[in-house]
Amino acid sequence: MAINMVTIENIILREIRLPLREAFQISSGTEQVRRILLLQLKDADGIDGWSECVAGANPNYSPETIDTAWLAICTWVAPRVLGRTFKGPEKLHEVLEENFRGHNMAKAAVEMGAWELAAQKQEIPLARLLGGIREKIATGISLGIQDSQEALVEKVQDSLAQGYRKIKIKIKPGADLDYLRAVRAAVGPEAPLMADANSAYSLKDLEHLRQLDEFGLMMIEQPLAWDDLVRHAELQKHLRTPICLDESITSLSKAEDMVTLGSGRIVNIKPGRLGGFAASLAVHDFCVDHAIPVWCGGMLESGVGRAHNVALSSLPNFVLPGDVSPSARYYEQDIVSPEWTMDHEGMVKVPLDRPGMGVAVNMDRVDNLTVRRQELSTYVKT
Numbered sequence: 001m002a003i004n005m006v007t008i009e010n011i012i013l014r015e016i017r018l019p020l021r022e023a024f025q026i027s028s029g030t031e032q033v034r035r036i037l038l039l040q041l042k043d044a045d046g047i048d049g050w051s052e053c054v055a056g057a058n059p060n061y062s063p064e065t066i067d068t069a070w071l072a073i074c075t076w077v078a079p080r081v082l083g084r085t086f087k088g089p090e091k092l093h094e095v096l097e098e099n100f101r102g103h104n105m106a107k108a109a110v111e112m113g114a115w116e117l118a119a120q121k122q123e124i125p126l127a128r129l130l131g132g133i134r135e136k137i138a139t140g141i142s143l144g145i146q147d148s149q150e151a152l153v154e155k156v157q158d159s160l161a162q163g164y165r166k167i168k169i170k171i172k173p174g175a176d177l178d179y180l181r182a183v184r185a186a187v188g189p190e191a192p193l194m195a196d197a198n199s200a201y202s203l204k205d206l207e208h209l210r211q212l213d214e215f216g217l218m219m220i221e222q223p224l225a226w227d228d229l230v231r232h233a234e235l236q237k238h239l240r241t242p243i244c245l246d247e248s249i250t251s252l253s254k255a256e257d258m259v260t261l262g263s264g265r266i267v268n269i270k271p272g273r274l275g276g277f278a279a280s281l282a283v284h285d286f287c288v289d290h291a292i293p294v295w296c297g298g299m300l301e302s303g304v305g306r307a308h309n310v311a312l313s314s315l316p317n318f319v320l321p322g323d324v325s326p327s328a329r330y331y332e333q334d335i336v337s338p339e340w341t342m343d344h345e346g347m348v349k350v351p352l353d354r355p356g357m358g359v360a361v362n363m364d365r366v367d368n369l370t371v372r373r374q375e376l377s378t379y380v381k382t
């Protein structure tokens with residue numbers, strides 16, 4: 001059997017609950033305890049491939065949730081791939097797209113697990129299998145909405161002192177211009193700041209949003225509706241600050257539309273939102289051809305999802321720091337060994353000396369945290 005072939009014989013789904021060290025507030029909702037869906041894929045030789053479904057508890061970021069993803073994986077995604085031999089992990093995507101709309105995060109969890117399984121089987125780092133070239137990646141932090149400007153300023157200063165290379169500030173109406181002004185005044189003109197609105201505004205706010213230009217932001221992420229491209233194009237015409245799209249880019253064709261319409265100048269790639277690594281690589285390559293810089297977004301992942309993001313971030317066009325902060329920024333204790341760490345220059349090492357994602361899942365800890373478990377196999381299709 002050719003070395004890059006993958007056959008998934010078995011998938012175990014587990015839900016774990018990991019309390020965040022601090023509640024994470026974005027304009028569309030707050031997360032306190034992260035409900036995380038972990039997948040463990042196995043082939044006939046007993047090789048494991050771990051992955052994480054990034055869907056949240058509520059449909060405030062995307063229509064998917066952990067509960068819809070669980071259903072989608074068991075009912076439609078797993079039956080399409082279990083027991084079937086693929087010539088390589090890049091072949092799953094089209095099979096999962098055929099007459100199967102949406103559910104990208106559910107599809108991505110299985111697809112990314114297949115890439116990890118392939119990397120483990122070939123005994124090469126996942127980053128290499130994906131075409132990564134970097135040994136370490138530049139890291140940013142995403143700061144949730146704070147109760148006061150003072151609290152935010154303190155968090156930004158602390159983040160800069162830790163070495164973070166990009167500080168992303170969540171904003172919403174009522175916690176935007178004054179907050180950003182206070183931060184800029186405190187940290188000076190050179191600090192790498194950006195804002196993320198998670199769709200909190202509309203074109204009625206055009207004059208308000210134009211004032212963002214005074215803060216010298218690297219970009220403003222997803223100011224308008226989660227599925228919009230047309231209005232973002234109108235807004236970009238009136239803004240000097242580059243728009244970066246997150247929620248809106250759910251496929252390669254959306255990235256193509258963004259370029260055609262001029263809806264933004266930077267893309268946040270989240271493999272979960274795009275339906276997996278194959279789609280992420282396609283968007284990455286398309287952006288290379290159109291001189292669009294990309295960076296890797298985050299979804300408050302555990303060390304498993306983080307590992308996948310680190311591997312992806314090692315590709316050439318990830319030229320801006322990603323939301324790939326170290327484990328300790330999110331959780332008291334991660335579920336992988338070693339935990340993800342960042343050096344004082346704000347860099348995270350890509351684990352190129354180990355096969356696959358480069359970290360081991362702490363099974364005892366996962367077992368202790370598991371609140372729901374289901375096993376799917378080639379023999380019992382549910």
Ligand code: OSB
Nearest residue numbers: 061142198297298299300301323
């Ligand atoms: O918009 O990027 C976002 C977390 C949950 C949902 C949406 C977003 C985020 C983040 C977190 O910004 C980034 C991280 O994981 O550090």
Ligand code: MG
Nearest residue numbers: 196221222246
């Ligand atoms: Mg975002």
